[in-house]
Amino acid sequence: MSQLKDIAIIGAGVAGLALAIFARKQGITVTIYERNQEISTIGAGITLWPNAIFVIKQLGVLATIEELSGKPEFIRQFDQFFTMQGELDIKEINEHCQLPSLTILRRDLMKVLAERANALGAEFKFDHQIEQHDIDGLMQTHDLVIGCDGRMKSASRDKLFENKPLPVYQGFINIIGISQLANEQLDHAIEDYRGQQQRFGIVPIKSGLCYWAAAWPASLDKKRPVDDWYHEMHQRFQHWPNQVKQVLSSYNINSLNRIFVHDIDPLPYWHKSNLIVIGDAAHAPLPTSGQGACQALEDAWHLMQTLTTDALLDDQLTSFYQQRIAKVTAAQMAGRSVAKHIFSTTEQPSVSFSNISAEQLSSLWMQGLVSKPEVNR
Template sequence: MKRLNIAVVGAGVAGLSIAILAKQRGFDVTVFEREAQISTIGAGVTLWPNACFVIKKMKVLESLAALGGQPKHLYQFDNSGDLKSRLDIGEVNDLSGFPTITILRRDLMKSLYVKLNELGGEVHFEKNISSKEVRTLQGEYDLVIGAEGRMSSVVRDTLFLGNALPRYQRFINIIGISPLKDAFFQDAIVDFRGNKERFGIVSVEEGRCYWAAAWCCEIDRERSKQSWYDEMKERFSAWCPVIPELIDKVDQDSLNRIFVHDMDPLPYWHKDNVLIIGDAAHAPLPTSGQGACQALEDAWHLVDILDQTDDLVNLEPILKRFYQTRFDKVTYAQNAGRAVANQIFFTEENKVSPAILPSKKQLSAIWMKGLL
């Protein structure tokens, strides 16, 4: 059977995952990354059971579980700290057959990079691939995969001539990592909502968490980050006491300001032997909770389809099948993220119904669709 020679542009979650899974199936893979090292942008990641299905296939589940947390509950509160709803994550995990792991992004990325190195894979750093070079790679490799993320994908721009751009969804996320002393919030994912604002807390291990503060605003890149951080302190100063405490004790190096964008569903993800995956193809909002999870699913499905296909000379039907396999699920994640964001940030307070979480069976069925 022909084993493809694959070029991957971007060494994020999607790029490293596709490289690992492809190497495990015997494909030749070369990864190109524009930065000088593996990026750790983003405080943390929640790997729901669908992601852990793929993580297990990559043979890194045990190592990631040792580095991160395994939350037992999901709580939703209003901004004063009154509980509105809860979900037993353990029961969802049992129904799905896989755990939920919360982990700092830097730990996730390091683990994936180490795994790729163990397989003999290599990342070529400081390779800022241009559109012209995408065409060059197209002639040198059997398949070129763009996995550069949502904001600046050269491969996506090559496919769509710069006409498929991320869309700003009118709210900001400020993220950070802090010590977490309150025992109630450990082993939990906690979401506070009120006044068209949101503060989410995710425990990653005993005594530490990552968090995100969000509110609607216009983009202003000229304004200093410190000014945004000061506004955050003011906005959340009267919320549940754990929140200002986390803000005060944040690791300053972990702070980041993100104007949150997502992608509209695209009519295709490939042309000839060039393909986009992960956030480059279908970035959802963080309110979906599925960005990294869907990138991991992309990697698994693509490699599985390639591995099960005898004739890899004509990639057109193969890549079309991949798109058709993934489109409905990733579009659901995109739409769900927008629906939640709309309820939080753009619905009048007196018209917002109490948050109602899907049932455990519904969540398990949604997450594991197409995997089991």
């Protein structure tokens, strides 16, 4: 049982909601401060690999998540002419991990986590933009303050560092969206198309529903109208394989979002006193890592496991950082490496999974995850 009685969570994203659930199951009073007026649904979808499913299971929401999710069986990589370049058997990964891999719309995942946190008695304070000057007050009134306030503008991260670490633009954009196809054209396979410094990924869920991302190198031009970027996307991918064209002819226009893709450099620490950052605020990776939400979920589980020890709070938080830094940094570096292969003018597009077996990948993802008895509420 944790010695903490009252915590504040800044940000109701994946990490914040998961942490709230774990904390409430330990009987800790939880207040979540969220800048938006409701739970954010920004983002198209998330692939929950077995390491994320391990945490989802501990949260007590696996059955609900499975009902809303797809179960991909393969990742297939193609060039822009629909020539297959490689295949990864997801079923084999799942067998090694003894857990499934699931694909879900982000809005559905967020809804399930928020409802679970609310049912357990977490208090939500929406429309609360927490700035640096607010954090001192939170640190005085709560046993622990956890910053889960994202990669781009994190007041909690800025509070930790005199020289504020800035997100690093990695030179490419993602346009993401959700499409409803007429039939099961994707065959339970994640499809990854690469060529000429461009990438188009399609992730199936169920019944023709899928989410996708189109990416290419671009200058950081925030003044250019968003519709111009969408028009460029159609121009760039108009002669790509039929699967890409079908997705681009059937998306929900309200699901589109243009993202200038940033990550952050590894940080030397994540806490001072009773303030700590986790998730994207601490170690945001590129989407090419495939592990952003997965590592945020892991953070929530690991932090609560560490906080149940008898050590002093500072020692607990230092131990948490030491447990996590190598794994999350590896995910960050893997994301940068894949992006370099795809978008660099000097690199040839490569099969990102060509040199690693399903067994090796499973071992890497499940590192540090060991089931412990649950505290049920």
